Amino acid sequence: MKIRTVEYFVREAVVSLRRNGLMSFASVSTVALSLLILGIFLILVLNLNNMASMLESQVQITVYLNDGLSDLEMRETGTRISKMQGVSQVMFISKDEAMERFKDRLGDQQSLLTALGDTNPLPNAFEVKVDRPERVKSTAQAISQLHGVENAKFGQEVIEQLFTLTKMVRIFGLILIVFLALAALFIISNTIRLTVFARRKEIGIMKYVGATDWFIRWPFLIEGMILGFGGALIAVVILGQTYSAITQQIYASMAFLPLIPENPFIHNISLMLVLVGTAIGALGSTISLKRFMKV
Amino acid sequence: MIHMTGVSKVYSNGSVALSDIHVDIEKGDFVFVVGPSGAGKSTFIKLIFREELPTHGQLVVNGRNVTNMPPSEVPYLRRGLGIVFQDYRLLPEKTVYENVAFAMRVIEAPRREIQKRVNSVLDLVGLRDKCRSFPNQLSGGEQQRIAIARAIVNSPVVVIADEPTGNLDPETSWEIMKIFERINKAGTTIVMATHDKTIVDTMRKRVIAIERGRIVRDQMKGVYGYED
Structure with missing residues (x-):
């Protein structure tokens, strides 16, 4: 043209x-x-x-541990988690700490807890962070297979x-x-x-x-x-x-x-x-x- | 130049416009197509520039087989033809010069050539001095001369005219016919449908008479042969 x-x-x-x-x-x-x-x-x-x-990338995995583990067993589990590929941070949350957090979250409805008396039903736990979002799911699965772990959850619902x-x-x-x-x-x-x-x-x-x-x-x-x-x-x-x-x-x-x-x-x-x-x-x-x- | 072999045209509403037409028109011929209104003259003309396709038969125009010509080839057929209508069909918002140049521009001719050719055909029809006028500033005869200039500006081998003098008075009609004769003398084939008895009888060219879709007469140096 x-x-x-x-x-x-x-x-x-x-x-x-x-x-x-x-x-x-x-x-x-x-x-x-x-x-x-x-x-x-x-x-x-x-x-x-x-x-x-x-x-998703900021999401952490919460690892609930079985009751009745010894300190050594818990420490061992923690070490194994931190050695997994892609895990960048592992933090231990004891039953007591978990209860404190729970109370904080309940705020003025803390009276609900009186029904529990002195027992603490919350488990010991680890909070685990990974370096890449796509690792969250697989890491959570791997952790849940470990000895002494009850289950490993992450904020799947929100996402x-x-x-x-x-x-x-x-x-x-x-x-x-x-x-x-x-x-x-x-x-x-x-x-x-x-x-x-x-x-x-x-x-x-x-x-x-x-x-x-x-x-x-x-x-x-x-x-x-x-x-x-x-x-x-x-x-x-x-x-x-x-x-x-x-x-x-x-x-x-x-x-x-x-x-x-x-x-x-x-x-x-x-x-x-x-x-x-x-x-x-x-x-x-x-x-x-x-x-x-x-x- | 134009060869029709057993050509028929039946319109989609069933009306038979032409049946079994055999015609050979050679290069340099000057042919009048005559006959009563509705006899098929216009269809005959339209077949040549493939405004209509024949229903049966073979039609060859300027070496091209028009019988089954696909639409994409039609422009190239028409570049070898010049078409003149009764109602001139000039573009009112373009000047005389632009109207004629338009025909060359749309086939992408070089600018230099356009200028040369347009001036020369305007000379031929005697209207070079009106090149800046607009069509509505011209008389009917002048407008038809511009239309003829446009038809021949691309140097066609055949000029087809459908009642070119139909809207003009006798004197002006003669001026138009003189131009056609001049074009024909230069070697261009002319096919003209007309109702003008005086012109046909005076010029004594080949006459093809069509009645009810059939050729009833094909005569060299013929006459009109009807009483209007």
Whole structure:
């Protein structure tokens, strides 16, 4: 394709964008809105995932020991745990310490414990940390096989709940995005239909003098792609600004929340949104061309 | 140049527009296609530039088999043809020059060549001085001359015209016919559907008469042969 021809295509596309100003505006807005919501969900889901795996990595294994072990036996078990691959920290929590913690947690409901009298049903325990999150599960399993160990637990439920939440957000987001993408497609293909209609005479003449179908299609495709690209650009700018503002706020006030840093995270999402927007534009044009031009 | 062998055209609603047409039109021919309204003249014309496909028979135009021509090849067939309509079909928002240049631009001709060719065909139709005007500033005859300039700017081997003088007064019609004759003298084949008895009877070219979808007469130096 010659450069002059490309120039011609772009010029034609821009002319009809201006001619259908209102529809062009509506298209760009719809695409922007759709991609904005897509972006919000993407950021939400990825951050939730990130949080879940961060939590997983911080999770410790609690090892409950059988009653009636001698100090030596307990110390031996502790040594064996600390020699396991990937174990970074082992801390002994005696029955008494466990009871103190339990009392603290009960707060003003400590009276419940009076029913126990002087007996302490809590076992002696170890708190074990590992260096890599994916080791948590296997290490816990290995520890539970050791002599004198009743069982080894880790905060599986919390993590699984977080993953379930992520999944739900993802499904809900997906449904919403599909609807919005369809709306964007519809409105872009309508805009292009108006353009096709406005230029049907020109298209007819182009066909009679031997223009190829692709030569006729390109300006419309470019018009659709500009609409999609423009919408995506708006969405990307809004998302980028908002995320940067939010992360700064959260780093300042709630530093413990593990948000994904702005770069290159937002860059990658922006790139994806721009590509999706442009693709939606091209697809919208194609639908219109197929239905209304028959070239 | 144009060869029809046993060509029929039946529209999807069942109406038979043409049946069993045998015609050979050679390079440099000047052919009038005449006949009553609805006889099949327009279909005959449309088959040549593959606006319609034949239902039966063989059709070869300019060495290309049009019978089963896939849509992707149609542009290349049409680059060898120039088409002129009764209603001119100029683009109102483009100047005369741009209207003619448009036909070359859409087939991606080099800019230098476009300028040269457009000026030369505007000279041929005698409207070079109107090149900056818009179609609505021109008379009907002038508009048709621009349409002819556009049809011949890509140097087609055949010019097809469907009632090119249908909207014009007799005097203007003659100016148009003189241009067609000039184009024909330069070696271009002309196929023209017309209702204009005076023109056909005066020019004495080959006449193909179509009635109810059949060729009833194919005559060299023929006459119109109908009373309007």
